[in-house]
Amino acid sequence: MDNSQAILQADTSSTIYTQENGLLVPSAVTSNSQMQETMGSEADFDSRMMRRCLELARRGLGRTSPNPMVGAVVVKDGEIVGEGFHPRAGEPHAEVFALRAAGVGAASPEENRARGATVYVSLEPCNHYGRTPPCSEGLIAAGVAKVVVGMVDPNPLVAGGGIARLRAAGIEVVVGVETEACQQLNEAFVHRILHKKPLGILKYAMTLDGKIATTSGHSAWVTNPAARSEVHQLRAACDAIIVGGNTVRQDNPYLTSHQAGAHNPLRVVMSRQLNLPENARLWQTEEAPTLVLTEIGANPDFQKFLLKRGVEVVELPALTPEQAMAHLYERGFCSALWECGGKLAASAIAQGAVQKVLAFIAPKIIGGSHAPTPVGDLGFTNMTEALPLERVRWRVIGSDCLVEGYLSQKFGQ
Ligand SMILES: NC(=O)c1ccc[n+]([C@@H]2O[C@H](COP(=O)([O-])OP(=O)(O)OC[C@H]3O[C@@H](n4cnc5c(N)ncnc54)[C@H](OP(=O)(O)O)[C@@H]3O)[C@@H](O)[C@H]2O)c1
Numbered sequence: 057m058d059n060s061q062a063i064l065q066a067d068t069s070s071t072i073y074t075q076e077n078g079l080l081v082p083s084a085v086t087s088n089s090q091m092q093e094t095m096g097s098e099a100d101f102d103s104r105m106m107r108r109c110l111e112l113a114r115r116g117l118g119r120t121s122p123n124p125m126v127g128a129v130v131v132k133d134g135e136i137v138g139e140g141f142h143p144r145a146g147e148p149h150a151e152v153f154a155l156r157a158a159g160v161g162a163a164s165p166e167e168n169r170a171r172g173a174t175v176y177v178s179l180e181p182c183n184h185y186g187r188t189p190p191c192s193e194g195l196i197a198a199g200v201a202k203v204v205v206g207m208v209d210p211n212p213l214v215a216g217g218g219i220a221r222l223r224a225a226g227i228e229v230v231v232g233v234e235t236e237a238c239q240q241l242n243e244a245f246v247h248r249i250l251h252k253k254p255l256g257i258l259k260y261a262m263t264l265d266g267k268i269a270t271t272s273g274h275s276a277w278v279t280n281p282a283a284r285s286e287v288h289q290l291r292a293a294c295d296a297i298i299v300g301g302n303t304v305r306q307d308n309p310y311l312t313s314h315q316a317g318a319h320n321p322l323r324v325v326m327s328r329q330l331n332l333p334e335n336a337r338l339w340q341t342e343e344a345p346t347l348v349l350t351e352i353g354a355n356p357d358f359q360k361f362l363l364k365r366g367v368e369v370v371e372l373p374a375l376t377p378e379q380a381m382a383h384l385y386e387r388g389f390c391s392a393l394w395e396c397g398g399k400l401a402a403s404a405i406a407q408g409a410v411q412k413v414l415a416f417i418a419p420k421i422i423g424g425s426h427a428p429t430p431v432g433d434l435g436f437t438n439m440t441e442a443l444p445l446e447r448v449r450w451r452v453i454g455s456d457c458l459v460e461g462y463l464s465q466k467f468g469q
């Protein structure tokens with residue numbers, strides 16, 4: 057039976073189960089019209105299943121580091137018989153949940169609907185014993201016939217190992233379906249693996265005349281509510297948000313995701329002197345944790361105060377963006393969002409702690425010769441020294457504009 061016939065059959069199929077926090081719950085199954093849309097080629101079917109994998113993978117958003125977000129789907133005779141995703145580090149991988157949902161490990165072997173099935177997975181199955189046994193062996197033991205892989209493992213030392221193991225066991229493996237989307241979803245994880253540091257994302261909001269606050273330092277708000285809501289979503293996808301002491305003193309931000317059930321990243325303050333206000337919102341740690349990075353011996357009394365409030369304090373020998381990122385890497389983080397002002401942003405760029413830039417631009421003018429700008433002094437005097445962005449995209453959010461791009465390879469890699 058080819059996939060287009062089979063997917064029609066899938067329309068009348070029974071409920072599909074997927075896992076939520078480790079429990080199997082009914083998942084939203086593809087609708088009749090969606091099914092009919094996909095009556096195309098096998099390649100269309102594969103793309104569609106891979107996009108479903110990515111949808112599942114996103115359920116782990118912000119919670120999987122140092123691991124990637126991965127989704128998996130088991131298809132038997134054109135029907136989805138199991139789905140899964142990797143919920144967080146230390147828990148089983150997506151393939152394990154999907155195979156379980158397809159009946160692997162059930163009391164009677166007849167319940168194993170993965171035998172002879174095709175498994176779609178957004179990242180190459182692992183082939184090593186880590187916190188969990190290798191998924192390659194799990195797929196082989198389940199008796200699957202074919203595995204469709206979105207992207208190969210980014211780690212050059214293990215890349216292709218899982219695929220080779222599956223092929224050696226006689227399983228057909230197809231690689232490279234929706235690869236770009238798979239890589240985009242896990243760009244921070246890929247960066248962590250390849251560069252041994254978290255992906256640094258600099259986000260700022262400025263007026264059309266390039267100011268991030270007024271001359272007095274007031275900045276609430278530069279952008280419209282829709283753009284700010286986009287920032288909240290961005291936070292939910294990151295492992296840490298970093299600001300400097302001035303931003304805490306001037307803005308007193310919350311830096312949370314402001315969404316029920318969404319992940320809140322670790323809020324990180326970099327401050328040398330620790331002359332910070334006692335009533336800062338960041339010291340309220342019930343909703344989200346806060347880490348203060350400082351220098352050795354800085355303001356011991358304030359350190360004690362912070363510890364009492366449940367704020368973690370780490371003293372670094374040198375308080376630099378580079379050291380901060382090294383610390384966050386050690387903690388297993390894949391991404392860090394710089395939401396600081398221009399002084400710290402310039403320092404972060406100069407030290408290669410920023411790879412991606414998200415600039416929200418509000419079409420209004422505030423003026424002020426001394427009003428702060430998004431990036432402070434980089435020591436450049438010639439326009440030819442300007443750092444170009446690559447892969448630039450822009451879109452309109454309400455009345456504001458978001459420009460995003462990546463600093464070129466020569467800088468910060
Ligand atoms: N519109 C926006 O997107 C946006 C976002 C953030 C901030 N802002 C505005 O930006 C202004 C603050 O700008 P800012 O540049 O002073 O930002 P900042 O984010 O407070 O960064 C500067 C502070 O970072 C700390 N720091 C620690 N290590 C550092 C290092 N190696 N290099 C530089 N700084 C280091 C210092 O804190 P200590 O002095 O405590 O030692 C320093 O004063 C405020 O007016 C705020 O409203 C706007």
Ligand SMILES: [Zn+2]
Nearest residue numbers: 149181182191
């Ligand atoms: Zn695995």
